[in-house]
Each structure stands twice: as C-alpha cells, then as structure tokens.
Amino acid sequence: MYAYVYGPVASRRLGRSLGIAPVTDNQCNFGCVYCQLGTITHVSHERKVYAPVDAILNEVNDAISHGVAFDGLSIVGDGEPLLHSELGTLVRKLKALTDKPIALITNGSLLYQDEVLEDIKDVDILLPSLDAYDKASYARINRPHGGLPFEQVLEGLKKAGERFKGHIWLEIMLVDGWNDHDEALDAFKELLGAFRYDRLYLNTPVRPPREARVKKPSTERVKTFSEVLGGIALDYLSDEVYTSADADDYDALVALIKRHPLHRQEIQSFLEARKHDNVEGIIERLEKDKAIRVVEHDHFTMYAPSA
Template identity: 45%
Template sequence: MQTLKYVYGPIPSRRLGRSLGVSPIPKKTCNYSCVYCQLGRTNKMTNERQEFFKLEDIIAEFKDYLKHSDGFDVVTVVGEGEPTLYSRLGELVRTLKSLTTKPVAVITNGALLNDKKVQEDLMEADIVLPSVNAYDDTISKKIDRPYGRIKFEDILNGIIEFSHKYTGELWLEIMLLDGINDDKHSIEEYKKLLKKIKYTRLYLNTPVRPPAEVYINMVSKENMKYAVEELKGISIDMLSDGAFYSEIDDNHEAVLSLCKRHPMNQFELRSFLNSRKVSNIDEVIEEIEKDEKINVIDYKGIKTYRLK
C-alpha cells in the first residue's frame, strides 16, 4: 500500500469504535484555537472554506485502502483541523458513502453550522458530532477562542437550526474544564441551551491528553458525575478504549502516522507495538523519543507522544 496522506487508522474511538479517519484539512487549520486541543495551538486560523486537497486524491487513497482492509466500524471525516472548512465536504461524504456500507461520520466544532451550504453538506453524513463547549460568548472566547468576528450566538443558532433539519444521528459533545465551565451555574446554563437542540446523544468530555494550554485541567470525578446526572449525558471517560491500528509496515513510521492526528500516551503506544508483535519494544520507544519530529509531553506523570 502507498504511504497514506489523507486516510489513517483505524483509531480507537470511545464513541465510534474502530474509526477510520479521513483528513481533508492541513494540520492545525481551524477557525478555533481551543485551549484544550490535543494537537496544540492552532497556527493556521481561517474561516474561509477551501478545497485544501483535491477531492479526487482523497477518494483515490480511500479506494486503495479498501482494497487491503475493511476492518473498521465507521469512516470519520475529522483529521487535523476543522473539516467543515473543506469546501467539497458534501461531495466527499457522499462519495465515501457510495464506496462503503459502513456509516460515515463528521466531527465538527460547529462554528460553521450557521452556513446553509455547510448544513447542506452535513446532511449527507450518517452521524454528525458537533461540540457545544460554551453557553455564552465569554465562555466561548475562554475555551474555543474563535477566529475573528465569529460570535457564539451565531454558532448556537446554526446548531439549533441544523439539529431540527438533520435526519441522521446528532451526537453533541461538551468539553468540561476545571474551574471554567464545570460549576453548577454552568451546568444549569447548558441545561437551558440543550432544550433548544434536537439531538440523539450527549457526550461529556474532559482533557485526558496534554492540552494546548498548560493551565487547563481535567474536571473532578464529582463534578463530572454531577454534570452527567444533571444533563443526562454520557461521560466519555466511562467508555472503553479500543486498539490502535496502522497499515504501515515500519513500526516507527506507523507511530508517526498515528501521532500526527491522534496523540498516543505511553500505555497506548506500548499496547500498539504489542499488537504488532514487536519484540524490541523498548528500543523502538527509545528511537521514537529521540525523533525530532515527536514531542514527548509529561502530563500528570503520563508520557504522551505528539507530532510537532
């Protein structure tokens, strides 16, 4: 198989099972610079939709992948930035669906859901997973740090409007951060907001990988439990992880490919190498830690490997 540029995984997803990723966006290209982002700070802020990569190239790679494997549960358009910035998203999703019987999902920050063309594009997906991290403009600026003049009110109105049009599965996610949006007042505000949105599931998350900003912390178990009970949501932390997988034969290159989109902690890395029956795991890890393309971050005593 050729070196993969747009297709990666499958990656274990606690929501989606074995998720085969399709990335139509260059690294860190987004209209948010979220304080908790596991890829680090956004360095290509934009709110302009473009065909960053040729649709035909993405599809050709996906077709090539399918010749070798169908060991995945869902195709997820996500990648290293905000996928709704891809101007041919609707065509991409529609074509992916024509090539596989597996569901096609799109993970989005929701910032462009007030754009009618984006809504139309997302109608093609089986599952749409938007984030709703804020409940007002102040919290949005603290957590999402949106591009330019993006207003939270417009984002929310877009999510509400889309939710009442969309006929697929709408799975919302709220990222809870210690001391920012996990108090009782915030949970009450989310409760009011959620009443306006028509959704299938609500997931509650908190950073388990090194965030973009060092002052960001996970919420306490007590606060997560309170949020789960009050908002009738599912804590992602309570869902089980799967196993990482890569079609790339070289162990070092396989790890780099996975870490590019999905940072791995020390346990996931060792488990991944074990699954490939690597006999010299410690040596491979040592070489990975020496690789100048990799950042090794110690977060709460656990090493996480992230591509620079």
C-alpha cells in the same frame, strides 16, 4: 504513509473507525484552550479546498483494497473539516465506496450555513462540540479566529437539529475552572433545551493539550454534569485500541500521534499487537524525533505532536 487517512482507531463511540482528515496541518478557525493538536494555524471561517478530494479518495480506496478492517469512516481532521468547501463531494463519493456509516467530528462553528448542512446531509452521525455556555466563555475557551458570534454557533446547532436527518451526538469538553462550575451547569441546561440532539457526551482533557494550565475537572464535577444534563461521561481512562493501515510500524505511530496523543502503554499495546520485536527501540526513536514531544500528563507519559 498516507497524508489524509489514518487508523483505524477503535473507540466505544464509533467502533473501528478509519480516520479521514480533509483539512490538514492543524488549520482551524478555533484555537481551543484544550486542543491536543500541535500549534494551530488559524484560518478564517471562509471555506476552500484544503486538500484534493481525489487524493483523499485514492487513499481510502487503497486502504479498502488492502483489506483494512473498519466498522465506519470518521471525517475528522488535523483541523476543522467543515472548512473544506468540497466536503459534499467527498461525502457522496465515500458513500459510493462503502456502505459503512460515516461520522463527522466538528467544532460545529459553520453549521449555520445552509451549504454546509447540504454538504453533510448524507453523513450518518454528526458529532459537534459545544464547550462554551455564553459569549465570554466562548471567547476564552474556543477562541474563534475573526468574527464568528456565539449566537451564530447556537443558531447552527439549532438548524442542524431541525434539518440533519442522521444522529447528532453532542460533546462538551469540560475543563477544570473554565466551564465546570455551577453557573456553567445552569447555562448549559438552558442552552441544551433549545435544540435537538440524540446523545450528549461529556469529555475531559485526558490527553495533553498545548496549554499546561488546562486540567480535567474532578470526577464529582463530571458526575454532577452527567446527572443534571443527562450526558454520558467518557471514562477517565480511554479504552481505545489503535490499529493502522500503514505497513511501517514507526510511520503508523507518528501518523496516529499527529492526530491523537498516545500513552506509552497504548504505544506498547499497538506494537505488541503488530508483533513488533523491538518495542523499546521504537519508543527511543520517538523520544528523539523532533516532530514528537514527550509530556508527563496526569501521571502518564504521553507522546504528542510537537508543532
């Protein structure tokens, strides 16, 4: 089982993408109310080596040498990837391993730092988030650890818009009652006019967050945001397809669930595609596994990390 590489996960945004997590164990400088990872280990905004770059590259190399098919690499995390202080080296060395595009999914908090922008300059697609529309909503929704002012996050998005040469696909996670009302819509409209991005995606918490009070907004609200802000609403139901370089079906599922809670139907499809002959047996095993919690979320039975 790999420690830093998972998938590939196929999505409409990124194709079949091999996931790379340079920051593991849910270590993040935010504590978003909608986070789908297990309990977040809060860390400061200070960058450091969270995982040895060579170990990450060995796993990517291993997946490539085993013929794992993917359309691109996604640097994402069981935490915030920009916190890794050797991200620049990782990106450069990944570029030398493959000519497939590299995407980076981030909370965007550290984009104001020149060294961070330098580290990610060879990334092809940057996917930062902006869920808050003012200081108070930033404190409520993203819950940054330590002092990182909202103005600094906005400054980072502006700097990235000016200096980053690749595509910028911004994402807003809309949460019912938290940032989906008219006041938020007006504020987002003004904020989004202040920096460059190429696409806007509107997401909703379709996978179970730790906090049960987090609900997805109504379809009407998402539609209104999409129309007013010119964003692409990610469909209510995901059509993502999951595959894995891991040969062991159970280990592969646990590695996926650790990063991305799965519907029962997604687990079934994953196992059927791998011609597993005891799908129910695997599901029973997951249900007994202390690392997994089973949650009823929006009429679906979902499997999420327990811690």
